[in-house]
Amino acid sequence: MPSLLDRYGRPLRNLRLSVTDRCNLRCQYCMPEEEYTWLPKGNVLTFEEIQRLVAVFASLGVDKVRVTGGEPLLRQDLPALVRMIANVPGISELAMTTNGVLLREHAVALRQAGMQRVTVSLDTLDAQTFRMLSRRDDLPRTLDGLAAAREAGFTDLKLDTVVIAGLNDHEVPSLLDYARSIGAELRFIEYMDVGGATQWRMDRVVSRATMKERLQAHFGPIRALPRTDSAPAERFQLSCGTTFGIIASVTQPFCASCDRARLTADGMWFLCLYAVKGTDLRELLRNDASDAEIAGAIAAAWRARGDRGAEERARTPDRQALAPQSSLRQNPHLEMHTRGG
Numbered sequence: 159m160p161s162l163l164d165r166y167g168r169p170l171r172n173l174r175l176s177v178t179d180r181c182n183l184r185c186q187y188c189m190p191e192e193e194y195t196w197l198p199k200g201n202v203l204t205f206e207e208i209q210r211l212v213a214v215f216a217s218l219g220v221d222k223v224r225v226t227g228g229e230p231l232l233r234q235d236l237p238a239l240v241r242m243i244a245n246v247p248g249i250s251e252l253a254m255t256t257n258g259v260l261l262r263e264h265a266v267a268l269r270q271a272g273m274q275r276v277t278v279s280l281d282t283l284d285a286q287t288f289r290m291l292s293r294r295d296d297l298p299r300t301l302d303g304l305a306a307a308r309e310a311g312f313t314d315l316k317l318d319t320v321v322i323a324g325l326n327d328h329e330v331p332s333l334l335d336y337a338r339s340i341g342a343e344l345r346f347i348e349y350m351d352v353g354g355a356t357q358w359r360m361d362r363v364v365s366r367a368t369m370k371e372r373l374q375a376h377f378g379p380i381r382a383l384p385r386t387d388s389a390p391a392e393r394f395q396l397s398c399g400t401t402f403g404i405i406a407s408v409t410q411p412f413c414a415s416c417d418r419a420r421l422t423a424d425g426m427w428f429l430c431l432y433a434v435k436g437t438d439l440r441e442l443l444r445n446d447a448s449d450a451e452i453a454g455a456i457a458a459a460w461r462a463r464g465d466r467g468a469e470e471r472a473r474t475p476d477r478q479a480l481a482p483q484s485s486l487r488q489n490p491h492l493e494m495h496t497r498g499g
Contacts (some may be wrong), residue, residue: 164462173418175212178423185320194490195350203423203443214456218456244272248338255278351471351478354481357462365408370404384493413465422497426440428491
């Protein structure tokens with residue numbers, strides 16, 4: 159069926175599905191604090207509840223699902239859930255974003271279960287910088303996870319790199335060289351002031367324009383590629399044919415074409431990454447609402463959607479981090495690692 163349209167004519171096509179709020183890294187741009195408030199285990203959706211919600215979303219026009227976290231591979235028996243989602247009629251694209259630390263153990267099972275694409279977060283190739291950024295020594299496991307994904311048959315590999323001034327911005331050319339060497343497409347991401355990024359400052363953002371300047375100085379001419387979908391990354395090509403993307407949510411927001419919504423592990427549905435309030439779909443599920451009633455609630459919320467969060471943030475004078483630590487502890491649904499990227 160045709161996708162639902164919101165107030166700006168944006169379709170509901172793409173569901174970011176968080177399966178856990180837990181993570182095994184503590185990256186500065188997402189989880190920089192020492193302690194966190196976790197979702198109650200009893201509130202976390204079961205596999206059957208997740209599959210049912212995905213089927214309802216698919217009936218409303220969603221055809222792309224991206225499994226996220228936290229770190230999704232921390233969810234026990236994740237391949238079983240992947241198989242259940244892959245069997246939902248109407249879902250044509252099933253992908254996952256992971257930090258890759260546990261990918262060696264699960265890559266084959268995920269592929270066999272029906273996972274089509276994998277994106278691995280890789281912010282540095284330097285062990286010391288990895289430790290500084292994530293407070294863990296897991297760079298070798300991440301790189302090995304990438305190797306395991308290729309061995310398992312994931313040919314459409316993508317890498318995500320959050321670029322932070324003074325931390326890893328000098329690695330932009332070497333990271334692109336690495337991506338080219340393993341046959342993956344790299345997407346550079348501007349450091350975003352989302353929930354959880356309590357140390358965010360504008361002067362730590364490396365803009366799309368700056369990234370392009372540095373890459374062009376190193377590799378030579380860069381050609382912009384025409385957009386073919388609503389993906390957040392603008393794609394570019396080097397003269398050698400290597401392609402890469404830049405997600406410029408801070409300096410060049412793309413709210414006008416955003417077709418993504420996010421479902422947390424406990425069933426809260428958010429229409430925008432910057433949204434403060436969501437729709438509690440778990441409550442509907444566990445109070446015996448019918449699929450039609452759940453679909454009606456989703457449709458009503460999307461048709462009323464007027465979110466343009468990144469654009470509003472771009473107009474904020476003296477822009478600071480989105481939420482202080484105290485607010486995040488009172489409302490963990492504001493956290494990036496809770497609602498998924």
